[in-house]
Amino acid sequence: MAEDVVLEARNITKFFPPNIYANRGVFFTLYRGEIHVLLGENGAGKTTFVKMLFGELKPDEGEIYVRGEKVEFNSPRDAIARKIWMIHQHFRLVENLTVAENVALGLASRLVFPGREVKPRLVELMEKYGLEVEPDTLVWQLSAGEKQRVEILKALYAGAEILILDEPTSILSPAERQRFFQILEELKRQGVSIIFITHKLDEALKGDRITVLRRGRVIATVEPSQVSEEELVKMMVGEDVRNLTLHLTRSKTTRKEKPVLKVKDVWIMGDRGIYAVKGVSLEVYEGEIVGIAGVAGNGQKELAEAIAGLRQVERGEILIAGVNVSNKNARFVAELGTAFIPEDRIGMGIVPDLSVLENFMLKLYYRREFTERKLLIRYDLLMRELEKAVKRYDIKIPSPHYPVRTLSGGNIQKLIIARELARKRRLIVALHPTYGLDVATTAAVRRILLDESMKGSAILLVSEDLEEIFELSDRIAVMHEGKIVGVFRREEANLEAIGRLMAGGKKEAVAEAPA
Amino acid sequence: MRLEIRKRVLGASRRMLAYKALAVALALLVDALIFLAMGVDPVQAYSRILEAAFFSTYGLAETVVKFIPLALISYGLALAFKAQIWNIGAEGQLLMGAIAATWIGLNMKQLPPEALIVLMYLGGFIAGMAWAFIPAMLRANLRVNEVLTTFMMNLIAQKILEYLVYGPWRDPHGWGFPQTPPLPENARLPLIVGTRIHYTTLAIAAATCLFTLLLFSKTTIGYEIKVVGGNVKAAKYAGINVAKIVLLVMIMSGGLAGIAGTGEIGGIHYRLRPTFSPGYGYTGIVIAWLGGLNPLGVTIAAFLYSGLLVGGDALQVVMGLPQSTVNFFNGSILLFILTFEFLTKYEVRLKR
Numbered sequence: 001m002a003e004d005v006v007l008e009a010r011n012i013t014k015f016f017p018p019n020i021y022a023n024r025g026v027f028f029t030l031y032r033g034e035i036h037v038l039l040g041e042n043g044a045g046k047t048t049f050v051k052m053l054f055g056e057l058k059p060d061e062g063e064i065y066v067r068g069e070k071v072e073f074n075s076p077r078d079a080i081a082r083k084i085w086m087i088h089q090h091f092r093l094v095e096n097l098t099v100a101e102n103v104a105l106g107l108a109s110r111l112v113f114p115g116r117e118v119k120p121r122l123v124e125l126m127e128k129y130g131l132e133v134e135p136d137t138l139v140w141q142l143s144a145g146e147k148q149r150v151e152i153l154k155a156l157y158a159g160a161e162i163l164i165l166d167e168p169t170s171i172l173s174p175a176e177r178q179r180f181f182q183i184l185e186e187l188k189r190q191g192v193s194i195i196f197i198t199h200k201l202d203e204a205l206k207g208d209r210i211t212v213l214r215r216g217r218v219i220a221t222v223e224p225s226q227v228s229e230e231e232l233v234k235m236m237v238g239e240d241v242r243n244l245t246l247h248l249t250r251s252k253t254t255r256k257e258k259p260v261l262k263v264k265d266v267w268i269m270g271d272r273g274i275y276a277v278k279g280v281s282l283e284v285y286e287g288e289i290v291g292i293a294g295v296a297g298n299g300q301k302e303l304a305e306a307i308a309g310l311r312q313v314e315r316g317e318i319l320i321a322g323v324n325v326s327n328k329n330a331r332f333v334a335e336l337g338t339a340f341i342p343e344d345r346i347g348m349g350i351v352p353d354l355s356v357l358e359n360f361m362l363k364l365y366y367r368r369e370f371t372e373r374k375l376l377i378r379y380d381l382l383m384r385e386l387e388k389a390v391k392r393y394d395i396k397i398p399s400p401h402y403p404v405r406t407l408s409g410g411n412i413q414k415l416i417i418a419r420e421l422a423r424k425r426r427l428i429v430a431l432h433p434t435y436g437l438d439v440a441t442t443a444a445v446r447r448i449l450l451d452e453s454m455k456g457s458a459i460l461l462v463s464e465d466l467e468e469i470f471e472l473s474d475r476i477a478v479m480h481e482g483k484i485v486g487v488f489r490r491e492e493a494n495l496e497a498i499g500r501l502m503a504g505g506k507k508e509a510v511a512e513a514p515a
Numbered sequence: 516m517r518l519e520i521r522k523r524v525l526g527a528s529r530r531m532l533a534y535k536a537l538a539v540a541l542a543l544l545v546d547a548l549i550f551l552a553m554g555v556d557p558v559q560a561y562s563r564i565l566e567a568a569f570f571s572t573y574g575l576a577e578t579v580v581k582f583i584p585l586a587l588i589s590y591g592l593a594l595a596f597k598a599q600i601w602n603i604g605a606e607g608q609l610l611m612g613a614i615a616a617t618w619i620g621l622n623m624k625q626l627p628p629e630a631l632i633v634l635m636y637l638g639g640f641i642a643g644m645a646w647a648f649i650p651a652m653l654r655a656n657l658r659v660n661e662v663l664t665t666f667m668m669n670l671i672a673q674k675i676l677e678y679l680v681y682g683p684w685r686d687p688h689g690w691g692f693p694q695t696p697p698l699p700e701n702a703r704l705p706l707i708v709g710t711r712i713h714y715t716t717l718a719i720a721a722a723t724c725l726f727t728l729l730l731f732s733k734t735t736i737g738y739e740i741k742v743v744g745g746n747v748k749a750a751k752y753a754g755i756n757v758a759k760i761v762l763l764v765m766i767m768s769g770g771l772a773g774i775a776g777t778g779e780i781g782g783i784h785y786r787l788r789p790t791f792s793p794g795y796g797y798t799g800i801v802i803a804w805l806g807g808l809n810p811l812g813v814t815i816a817a818f819l820y821s822g823l824l825v826g827g828d829a830l831q832v833v834m835g836l837p838q839s840t841v842n843f844f845n846g847s848i849l850l851f852i853l854t855f856e857f858l859t860k861y862e863v864r865l866k867r
Contacts, residue, residue, distance in 0.1 A: 308752075309754070310751060310752060329754055329756075330751060330753070330754040331753070331754025332754070334754060340752070342752060344748075347746075347748055348746075348748040348749055348752050349749065349752070350746070350749060351741070351742050351745035351746040351749045351750075352745070352746065353745050354741060354742070354745050358738070358741070358742075361738075362742065362749065362752075362753045363753055363754075365735055365738055366735055371735060374735065375734055375735060375736070376733050376734055376735075377733060377734065377735055377738060
């Protein structure tokens with residue numbers, strides 16, 4: 001079958017100073033017309049590896065062969081010349097241009113911008129591969145799934161025969177995800193070879209072959225029929241993570257009778273000056289976890305930020321423990337016992353250049369017990385708190401005085417959570433708390449949330465990960481276009497119905513819990 | 516082959532010092548070539564500079580004279596820059612402080628000297644704060660870019676100064692020169708005998724250094740300034756009143772520049788002239804950066820830079836070099852240091 005190998009990597013090593021081997025001795029082959037899955041946790045080196053195949057990074061050691069010929073890519077341009085194309089996790093589209101113009105942009109080594117000329121060929125490609133998008137629509141008006149189709153069209157138009165997809169499903173709704181796999185099958189049928197990066201098991205099992213990466217090394221290359229999910233997990237996380245319960249479930253609800261959070265007909269403006277939340281009402285009770293399911297950008301973030309005192313409420317009220325907190329500042333809300341785990345960890349959750357300790361104390365430093373006359377900070381006492389938290393939540397830090405940006409993503413998230421839980425709390429608002437974390441940290445974070453609810457905290461959990469929502473929530477609310485379009489008790493909820501609602505579908509006759 | 520630039524994980528302080536020393540050495544080497552081209556023996560030129568700036572009583576005193584306003588201004592600017600508030604207006608704040616101090620000195624001369632001098636410092640402090648308060652309010656409440664407003668406020672302050680010395684405040688006995696009458700004796704700051712060092716202002720500078728050190732290492736406000744400067748979103752998330760911090764660092768840095776203005780009038784010039792400040796407010800920006808926004812670093816940077824200024828003057832006077840050579844000398848040293856500053860934060864590697 002040697003002539004069918006379109007891409008081969010031999011013994012690839014990539015080193016990032018000071019001490020990280022992102023890839024170590026990676027061997028990888030891609031056959032014509034196959035879907036080859038790269039499976040691994042975050043930080044396993046998947047993206048680094050494909051960036052080398054696409055010429056965005058250069059390997060420190062090893063060789064890459066394309067159709068049997070040894071290549072050395074200096075930039076993606078060289079890779080594209082070999083008919084390799086990569087679609088990044090975050091789309092690289094110009095939002096203010098039309099679909100056709102975006103496709104034309106890729107070929108812009110011409111003096112006159114070929115904005116209109118591309119259309120006939122584009123329509124042809126759309127029909128051939130079943131990638132329907134209206135060519136004259138402006139890109140910002142498209143859904144995530146449609147944008148992805150535009151990215152694929154760009155690749156095909158440029159003549160790509162080898163397509164690299166980095167976490168392509170992470171931003172898709174369940175329905176779009178299904179559609180996406182149909183597209184993959186069609187591409188494969190037409191002879192396109194696909195490298196598909198994911199950290200989700202069910203998606204990996206849809207490929208022809210799976211290569212598992214862990215800490216930069218290839219653990220195995222297998223066919224889906226040869227392995228079970230459990231074996232794949234073991235390969236991904238290694239033997240050192242023992243007793244890892246992937247599927248936590250709540251034995252029983254710990255909900256009590258007292259509502260902690262009451263949201264009453266709340267309207268909130270989004271960043272673009274139009275309502276992001278349109279009349280949401282919701283209650284979260286003591287000891288209860290309410291999950292908000294929804295595709296990103298449907299008002300979940302705005303709702304959570306308004307509860308935390310970070311966003312104006314235009315209409316309606318938000319009550320925490322009976323106190324109206326609408327348009328109160330973040331500290332007032334925090335002092336009522338609200339922990340807030342923000343979506344943007346680096347952008348909002350930490351101050352990257354300040355030390356681990358200085359980041360840990362962000363919501364403690366002003367409190368009476370840690371200051372003298374509210375002016376002098378008792379660093380010794382805060383250090384003791386940090387030590388306790390580090391031990392309790394198993395946070396790996398080189399030193400409390402190192403800049404927090406030197407920590408790994410998982411440890412940063414644990415530090416944020418530890419900080420939020422270092423105070424008395426009755427309400428926890430968590431936005432995508434496990435997004436992008438490795439399996440072990442994800443499990444740890446979920447465990448912490450369950451423990452907190454057991455201790456009586458009310459938890460509002462916003463997540464795009466339906467698996468997470470189902471594992472943790474007592475009730476599940478679905479948000480779509482700024483409204484809650486359905487609320488279900490977990491026992492009565494079904495994945496399909498929720499997926500349909502998330503995508504804006506009609507509610508069927510499903511048992512609905514009282515809000 | 517390409518250059519790779521990468522942020523260092525930790526900016527090691529030892530490496531920082533080494534780089535700064537290397538920068539100065541390289542600058543001196545380049546300047547030596549210039550001196551040679553001018554027909555001046557570089558070794559002799561350098562020894563003159565050192566002697567003039569640090570190793571003669573007169574020279575050292577003059578270095579301290581320049582150090583006083585530069586240090587005061589730079590401590591204040593470092594405070595603002597730490598919060599990522601770019602106060603470019605120290606020059607104007609210094610001028611307004613000087614104007615206020617002059618007015619007090621000329622119009623309250625019946626007071627005893629101690630009271631008058633305290634009032635002049637206070638007046639300078641408040642005038643500097645007030646001048647900074649305007650752009651601070653615009654920034655904190657309307658998000659008007661403070662770089663532009665503070666800079667433009669400098670021009671306005673300069674025009675006010677010129678209006679006063681050409682107009683209502685002009686000395687009637689000054690043969691028509693644009694200047695105010697001289698301050699009376701009891702409005703003049705005490706000096707260290709035989710020098711122009713007005714030690715009361717020096718003491719204020721020393722106290723400011725100590726104060727800012729403690730502010731950042733011990734207090735809630737210092738911590739809040741660092742958080743606001745490090746990540747505004749995180750500051751809001753922590754419930755820090757960002758507008759309050761912006762206002763505070765702006766008026767603090769303005770007030771300190773104003774005190775520097777008082778010192779210049781009460782200790783050196785004794786009267787207002789249109790060009791009494793050689794741009795200390797702008798030089799302070801550079802020094803705040805050279806000192807790494809850290810009070811101790813700023814102290815060292817301000818002292819060495821003052822020496823450079825004094826040494827440069829000596830070059831001109833003693834060796835007969837033109838002003839442009841002196842400017843080149845000062846400029847090249849700055850350029851090298853700032854370039855190497857980059858190398859302490861980033862790693863540059865040649866990659867094949």
